[in-house]
Amino acid sequence: xxxxxxxxxxxxxxxxxxxxxxxxxxxxxxxxxxxxxxxxxxxxxxxxxxxxxxxxxxxxxxxxxxxxxxxxxxxxxxxxxxxxxxxxxxxxxxxxxxx
Numbered sequence: 001x002x003x004x005x006x007x008x009x010x011x012x013x014x015x016x017x018x019x020x021x022x023x024x025x026x027x028x029x030x031x032x033x034x035x036x037x038x039x040x041x042x043x044x045x046x047x048x049x050x051x052x053x054x055x056x057x058x059x060x061x062x063x064x065x066x067x068x069x070x071x072x073x074x075x076x077x078x079x080x081x082x083x084x085x086x087x088x089x090x091x092x093x094x095x096x097x098x099x
Contacts, residue, residue, distance in 0.1 A: 004039050005018070006018075006024075006039070006040075010050070011061055012052075012054075012057050012061050013049070013050070013053055013054065013057070014050065014051055014052020014053065014058060015052060015058045015061060017061075017065065017068065020067045021068060021069050021070055022068065022069075022070045022071070022072065023062065023068050023070070023071040023072070024071075024072050024074055025052055025071050025073050025074065026040075026050055026075040027052060027073050027074070027075050027078050027081065028051060028075040028076045028077070028078060028081055029043045029044060029046060029047065029050075029075055029076050030044075030045070030076045030077065030080045031044045031045070031075075031076030031080060032077055032080055040074070040075065040076070043075070043076075044075075044076045045076075050075075051075055
């Protein structure tokens with residue numbers, strides 16, 4: 001069930017653009033807990049095609065939408081990602097965006 005309309009607001013795989021200034025980037029389906037209020041219960045702990053597979057495609061979209069000044073990292077919990085993934089992300093076109 002997608003009660004918050006995430007599917008309708010997905011503009012490229014893994015990136016949602018519901019509000020003009022804010023994007024939501026789904027970077028992992030893993031999480032250290034299972035919150036009762038979680039919007040992404042349907043993907044947490046399961047393989048999902050909703051997770052961003054191509055950061056270059058995401059960066060191209062963000063570049064074409066300068067009104068997007070805020071990108072939230074989510075999915076499950078981005079802090080459970082291995083630090084080995086950090087160089088992959090920083091090598092992509094997203095490296096030009098400040099955190």
